[in-house]
Amino acid sequence: MRHGPAVRRRKLGEELRKLRDRAGLTSPEAARLVGWHQSKVSRIETGHSGAKPEDVALLLSAYDVKEPQLRLLLEALAETSGESGTQWWHAYRGLLPPQYRDFISLESQACAARTLETSVVPGLLQTPDYARTVTRATLSGLPVRKVDSLVEVRLARQEVLRAASPLALSAVLDEAVLRRTVGGERVMKEQVRHLLEVAELPHVQLQVLPFEAGAHMGLTGAFVIFSFPNIADLDVVVIDHLASSLYLERKEDLGQYSAAFQRIQAQALQPGDSLNLIAGIR
Incomplete structure (x- = not known):
């Protein structure tokens, strides 16, 4: 049993790892493509670290993921998606x-x-x-x-x-x-x-x-x-x-x-x- 954010981080990481494998890339190769340290890719894929929507978008581009709906979903699953000011419930954050x-x-x-x-x-x-x-x-x-x-x-x-x-x-x-x-x-x-x-x-x-x-x-x-x-x-x-x-x-x-x-x-x-x-x- 997990709280919501942990569920989303783990599921996001699992899906990003599958897409990296589909692209035929190793974790170090993916990190080099986006200009990160390999440990950041690993932390995101294991759910130990959150990812910003822009980080997810960068990885998806590196993995040549073009499906618009899939990209939107995975970017929305990023840890900060629920806190963004673009979401209507942000106005009620203090409540x-x-x-x-x-x-x-x-x-x-x-x-x-x-x-x-x-x-x-x-x-x-x-x-x-x-x-x-x-x-x-x-x-x-x-x-x-x-x-x-x-x-x-x-x-x-x-x-x-x-x-x-x-x-x-x-x-x-x-x-x-x-x-x-x-x-x-x-x-x-x-x-x-x-x-x-x-x-x-x-x-x-x-x-x-x-x-x-x-x-x-x-x-x-x-x-x-x-x-x-x-x-x-x-x-x-x-x-x-x-x-x-x-x-x-x-x-x-x-x-x-x-x-x-x-x-x-x-x-x-x-x-x-x-x-x-x-x-x-x-």
């Missing part, structure tokens, strides 16, 4: 803890996300009032101004569903998510209506895991699996806790969580039946 910034960075780079939620509506699908109620409940004592800012962040994250190349989202919601009254009847009616609207997007699939399904593999808690374009090995499982997040990226972990999500999907209602249940609850 957001590092693990949340890293989560947003991964979310913004991913091409697909599979998520199981057992307690609350996923952040990408929350309405402003629902998000505000959840934020107040989980972070009690925050000034109103900070709560409002965190809600702004939550809503800004949702732009990945409206982008030119939108995030493909598959979400399974335990029925308890829909039955729990968060913020009162008015807030919940608006939230349920919003779920039905978002579910109409072709890249969004919602399923409900009904109470009658009984025990299931998701009883241990919610999780998200992020997938990325071009490089399947970059998939990451994120598990949120009250004060931190865990990032799982070993193939064994990814396989286990992917299999668990498939089994949970099989236990859940089909999308059409799920939407009928959601509409009935509304």
Whole structure:
């Protein structure tokens, strides 16, 4: 188990090493091409040292990597990508803890996300009032101004569903998510209506895991699996806790969580039946 930045450094290093091998270069040869000491190349490839996006771009040019999407992804995976002023969440840097910034960075780079939620509506699908109620409940004592800012962040994250190349989202919601009254009847009616609207997007699939399904593999808690374009090995499982997040990226972990999500999907209602249940609850 690793924290987000360590996961990204290691995965970035692994991919850069593969591309160097594909180019037929040794580590010393690559270092000479870009004007570095060989140890810098080694530290980046082993994940012991971070790399700036411009460093990654230099290496990719040396390795004759021309695929635009691959170059963009690997440059975005550089350690400083989440801290750059060109990213919208940089404006909230003083408010957001590092693990949340890293989560947003991964979310913004991913091409697909599979998520199981057992307690609350996923952040990408929350309405402003629902998000505000959840934020107040989980972070009690925050000034109103900070709560409002965190809600702004939550809503800004949702732009990945409206982008030119939108995030493909598959979400399974335990029925308890829909039955729990968060913020009162008015807030919940608006939230349920919003779920039905978002579910109409072709890249969004919602399923409900009904109470009658009984025990299931998701009883241990919610999780998200992020997938990325071009490089399947970059998939990451994120598990949120009250004060931190865990990032799982070993193939064994990814396989286990992917299999668990498939089994949970099989236990859940089909999308059409799920939407009928959601509409009935509304």
